[in-house]
Amino acid sequence: MTHLRRSFFITKTLKPWLLRLTGKAGWATTLHALPGGIAPASHKTLSLQQKIIRMPSGELGLPAQLILPLRQHLGPDSVPVVSVGDYVYKNQLIAAANGEKGVGLHAPSSGYISSISYALLPTNETHDPERSWQQALNRHQTAIVIDTDGKHAIQPGLLAANSDWRVRSPDELRQAVFDAGICGMGGAGFPTAIKLGASAIKTLIINGAECEPFITADEALMREHAAEVIEGALIIQRICGAQSCVIGIEADKYQAIDAIQSVINQLMTELKPANAGQAALSLTLIPSIYPSGGEKQLIRIMTGIEVVSGKRPVDVGVLCHSVATARAVYKAVIAGEPLTSRITTLTGHALKTAVNVEVMIGTPVSHLLDFAGVQHAKLQRVLVGGPLMGYEAPDLDTPVLKTSNCLLAGSERDIAAVVTQSKPHRDCIRCDFCATVCPVKLQPQTLYFAARHQHHDASVEQGLFDCIECGACAVVCPSHIPLVNYYREEKAVIRTDNDTAQQAYWQSLFEKHQQRLSVNAIDQQQRKLDKLQHKLETIAVGEPLTKTALTKTPVPPVVAPTASKSAEQIKQEIEAAVARARARKAELQNKTDATQDADE
Amino acid sequence: MNNISHKVSSPFLKPVFSVPGVMATVLLALLPAAICYTWFFGAGFLINLLITSTLGLLLEALVMRARGKPVLFYLSDLSILVTAALLSFALPPGSPWWIAASGIFIACVFGKHVFGGLGHNVFNPAALAYVSLLILFPLQMTGWYLPGSGSYAEAPIDPLSADGIYTSLQLSFPWLRDFALTPFPVRPDGFATATPLIEYKFAAPARILMAESDGFTLWEREARTGWEMVSVSFALGGLFLLWRGVISWHIPFTVVVVVFVLASLFYQPGQEAIFGSPWLHLFSTSTLIGAFFIATDPASSPSSALGKLIYGALIGIAMYSIRIWGSYLDSVALAILAVNMCSPLIDQLTARTPLGHPSRIKRWLTAWKKAA
Numbered sequence: 019m020t021h022l023r024r025s026f027f028i029t030k031t032l033k034p035w036l037l038r039l040t041g042k043a044g045w046a047t048t049l050h051a052l053p054g055g056i057a058p059a060s061h062k063t064l065s066l067q068q069k070i071i072r073m074p075s076g077e078l079g080l081p082a083q084l085i086l087p088l089r090q091h092l093g094p095d096s097v098p099v100v101s102v103g104d105y106v107y108k109n110q111l112i113a114a115a116n117g118e119k120g121v122g123l124h125a126p127s128s129g130y131i132s133s134i135s136y137a138l139l140p141t142n143e144t145h146d147p148e149r150s151w152q153q154a155l156n157r158h159q160t161a162i163v164i165d166t167d168g169k170h171a172i173q174p175g176l177l178a179a180n181s182d183w184r185v186r187s188p189d190e191l192r193q194a195v196f197d198a199g200i201c202g203m204g205g206a207g208f209p210t211a212i213k214l215g216a217s218a219i220k221t222l223i224i225n226g227a228e229c230e231p232f233i234t235a236d237e238a239l240m241r242e243h244a245a246e247v248i249e250g251a252l253i254i255q256r257i258c259g260a261q262s263c264v265i266g267i268e269a270d271k272y273q274a275i276d277a278i279q280s281v282i283n284q285l286m287t288e289l290k291p292a293n294a295g296q297a298a299l300s301l302t303l304i305p306s307i308y309p310s311g312g313e314k315q316l317i318r319i320m321t322g323i324e325v326v327s328g329k330r331p332v333d334v335g336v337l338c339h340s341v342a343t344a345r346a347v348y349k350a351v352i353a354g355e356p357l358t359s360r361i362t363t364l365t366g367h368a369l370k371t372a373v374n375v376e377v378m379i380g381t382p383v384s385h386l387l388d389f390a391g392v393q394h395a396k397l398q399r400v401l402v403g404g405p406l407m408g409y410e411a412p413d414l415d416t417p418v419l420k421t422s423n424c425l426l427a428g429s430e431r432d433i434a435a436v437v438t439q440s441k442p443h444r445d446c447i448r449c450d451f452c453a454t455v456c457p458v459k460l461q462p463q464t465l466y467f468a469a470r471h472q473h474h475d476a477s478v479e480q481g482l483f484d485c486i487e488c489g490a491c492a493v494v495c496p497s498h499i500p501l502v503n504y505y506r507e508e509k510a511v512i513r514t515d516n517d518t519a520q521q522a523y524w525q526s527l528f529e530k531h532q533q534r535l536s537v538n539a540i541d542q543q544q545r546k547l548d549k550l551q552h553k554l555e556t557i558a559v560g561e562p563l564t565k566t567a568l569t570k571t572p573v574p575p576v577v578a579p580t581a582s583k584s585a586e587q588i589k590q591e592i593e594a595a596v597a598r599a600r601a602r603k604a605e606l607q608n609k610t611d612a613t614q615d616a617d618e
Numbered sequence: 619m620n621n622i623s624h625k626v627s628s629p630f631l632k633p634v635f636s637v638p639g640v641m642a643t644v645l646l647a648l649l650p651a652a653i654c655y656t657w658f659f660g661a662g663f664l665i666n667l668l669i670t671s672t673l674g675l676l677l678e679a680l681v682m683r684a685r686g687k688p689v690l691f692y693l694s695d696l697s698i699l700v701t702a703a704l705l706s707f708a709l710p711p712g713s714p715w716w717i718a719a720s721g722i723f724i725a726c727v728f729g730k731h732v733f734g735g736l737g738h739n740v741f742n743p744a745a746l747a748y749v750s751l752l753i754l755f756p757l758q759m760t761g762w763y764l765p766g767s768g769s770y771a772e773a774p775i776d777p778l779s780a781d782g783i784y785t786s787l788q789l790s791f792p793w794l795r796d797f798a799l800t801p802f803p804v805r806p807d808g809f810a811t812a813t814p815l816i817e818y819k820f821a822a823p824a825r826i827l828m829a830e831s832d833g834f835t836l837w838e839r840e841a842r843t844g845w846e847m848v849s850v851s852f853a854l855g856g857l858f859l860l861w862r863g864v865i866s867w868h869i870p871f872t873v874v875v876v877v878f879v880l881a882s883l884f885y886q887p888g889q890e891a892i893f894g895s896p897w898l899h900l901f902s903t904s905t906l907i908g909a910f911f912i913a914t915d916p917a918s919s920p921s922s923a924l925g926k927l928i929y930g931a932l933i934g935i936a937m938y939s940i941r942i943w944g945s946y947l948d949s950v951a952l953a954i955l956a957v958n959m960c961s962p963l964i965d966q967l968t969a970r971t972p973l974g975h976p977s978r979i980k981r982w983l984t985a986w987k988k989a990a
Binding site: 053058231314318324325326327328329399401403405406407408409410428433442444445446447448449450451453454457458459460461463464480481484487489492493494495496497498500502503506 | 630631866
């Protein structure tokens with residue numbers, strides 16, 4: 019039961035000290051402790067047996083279709099600039115960035131566009147029966163689909179930017195990053211160009227702490243492409259003007275550390291006489307605790323800075339990028355290649371071979387699983403991302419996104435949701451295990467009560483929106499409460515309630531409905547008037563009154579129903595009714611005018 | 619019921635702990651103390667444990683049925699067994715069966731389920747039941763009838779021999795005596811009267827000193843010194859819980875330290891009968907079971923580390939004060955109940971500050987400035 023805590027002690031205290039004593043290079047003099055955190059079994063050796071496999075190659079062919087969602091990043095959806103039936107080359111822009119805050123999308127391979135409005139299944143897990151209709155609006159996502167032709171043809175005439183990046187201006191470099199459609203590749207997918215536009219950056223942190231179990235994409239990248247990562251880091255440093263650049267890697271990634279360190283040493287010896295001070299580049303080893311790789315957590319460990327709640331790290335002069343983003347920047351600036359592929363870990367005990375692949379964005383999950391030899395009998399579920407922060411792939415056509423660092427085909431022993439919709443969890447016993455592992459120093463147990471009972475004010479006050487959804491609390495909860503689910507749900511509810519755009523939309527629908535109702539009422543009175551008018555005319559002519567006077571069908575002769583009333587009486591009654599209907603109509607019209615005036 | 623309405627999302631990792639696992643660990647930690655207790659005080663403890671456990675499970679099932687919840691699911695959390703075990707340690711061995719029965723009834727119904735069940739109780743159920751029994755049945759709760767006490771030179775019986783066990787049974791179920799051929803002469807044991815949670819001021823310590831001067835050592839089976847060994851086994855069980863990560867160090871540490879410091883401050887050599895020595899406060903009373911097993915009940919103690927330290931210190935102070943200056947027979951359970959009442963307030967005042975939020979002192983200062 020306590021293997022988790024014991025190994026936690028070893029990784030948090032013992033191992034770093036041993037490494038420091040043995041003189042392993044790169045230990046910073048001061049590391050700041052991360053409050054909480056857990057040390058689950060890492061399973062990383064699974065996928066590190068082989069080198070990265072590139073796509074397309076002999077082993078791993080092109081998929082027949084590439085599915086490219088228009089929303090792979092935070093911010094407005096990209097806007098398609100191609101139409102169905104167009105032929106696109108590799109690296110050609112197929113969806114433009116929607117304004118400054120957007121991110122462009124490029125074709126990973128050549129082929130014909132077969133759809134630009136392919137509807138994706140929702141990956142949003144939160145579901146509140148009362149609000150499902152609101153959430154459905156947020157979920158709607160479309161994708162561009164390319165039928166690949168297998169030629170992998172590059173557009174003729176596209177030039178690689180080959181001039182030395184050191185002489186190009188930061189703005190020019192930033193534009194290159196923007197044009198390449200790069201967003202943060204660690205998970206959240208924040209547009210990189212926006213982050214790079216921040217001013218007054220003192221420290222640049224390159225995040226190589228891949229703390230989640232099973233995922234080895236960054237580690238493999240650092241092992242095999244250390245030089246590209248470092249070069250990319252230097253480019254980012256030039257763009258943002260940071261005085262120092264620190265690369266943070268978890269202390270148990272020995273090969274990656276060696277690779278990065280040797281590149282740094284080489285660089286330093288080259289630069290030493292000329293401008294050693296300019297490239298203040300260093301490597302810091304951090305203890306391997308989950309979630310040390312979270313942006314704010316890593317900043318806290320490496321600099322001791324607490325980012326104020328609700329602000330971004332750039333506000334305190336720290337910029338954090340993942341190693342994968344650094345490499346994407348390198349490729350964009352040096353080779354002029356847009357972001358069309360990424361390194362993704364294929365792992366899990368349901369696969370025959372676990373391996374890292376450099377895969378095209380938009381490749382369906384099923385294509386990769388077939389390549390890795392999935393054993394369906396063992397397969398419990400497929401996760402995009404790791405077991406702690408990933409989400410379940412809604413189906414096997416789900417594409418690989420710019421942010422997908424792992425595909426985990428988990429067997430029963432890898433991943434298990436103990437609580438399901440049909441199986442209840444126990445009551446909270448307030449044991450506090452969750453608070454001891456929370457890296458943000460929240461009190462998950464009190465937050466749970468607030469979130470579960472939808473006490474919105476209390477939840478926000480207790481730091482609901484500081485929760486990074488790392489899942490450490492849910493892993494140690496003895497009552498097996500899916501805490502993160504409750505927080506996520508509460509966040510979604512509060513966000514929907516506070517979404518003014520959405521509120522305005524529903525308000526406008528409601529007003530239109532009201533308007534329609536009032537128009538109908540006026541019409542009704544008008545019809546009444548017409549009917550009465552017709553009756554008057556009938557009486558004037560002297561015909562007997564029938565109920566079906568207005569219908570055009572032949573009327574069977576009936577006995578006049580006016581036996582008890584004289585024609586004069588009927589006329590008076592009708593005139594009174596006309597007056598009433600007119601008054602009502604006028605009243606309604608005035609009301610409508612008044613509301614319209616008020617609106618204007 | 620805690621059925622979730624939404625689709626399960628991350629994390630997908632297998633949970634590390636479970637409620638039955640935690641409760642089983644606590645039961646395991648109580649095992650050495652149980653063995654020690656039986657060895658020194660006879661089978662009366664086991665009889666009490668049997669009564670409280672079976673009746674506890676039955677009551678829990680009934681209450682859960684009445685509350686319309688799945689019975690087996692809630693029984694399987696084993697929490698009622700922990701309550702039953704703790705209560706059995708507090709009851710005098712050899713008390714009639716209905717003492718144990720009413721004790722577990724109070725613990726289960728009034729201690730736990732009137733507040734909403736496990737995790738919602740304001741007081742520790744075992745402590746609440748014990749104090750209630752003390753008020754309701756003072757005579758039965760303060761009289762100890764031990765089969766094998768050294769004070770009875772005329773009829774010393776080994777408490778774990780067949781005779782001893784039969785005597786214990788007779789004590790628990792008085793109607794058995796009607797069938798007995800040689801009825802056990804029921805006379806209260808003057809020495810063993812003041813034992814576990816009932817301290818009877820310092821009668822017990824004085825007897826221990828006497829026993830030691832008579833040439834007994836702690837290791838010999840002698841009811842007068844038995845409680846010290848039981849205390850040590852509680853401490854061992856507590857250390858086991860700490861090692862397994864089931865309890866945190868804050869509460870037991872502060873309780874023990876505060877009691878020890880207070881006892882040292884007021885200690886006057888030669889006046890043991892008034893203030894008692896620090897050793898006596900820790901090992902000849904029920905301080906350790908209180909510190910490690912009862913005060914650490916997660917539901918009725920605060921959650922933040924600072925809150926736990928304050929809570930433990932308050933319990934230590936209350937324990938010592940009631941013991942020395944109070945007129946009540948028991949100190950530990952009363953101290954814990956009293957501080958349990960403060961725990962929600964402590965919880966609120968010492969809530970942790972999430973990273974990136976202004977610190978507690980800063981918040982207080984701004985609130986102060988606003989008010990001024």
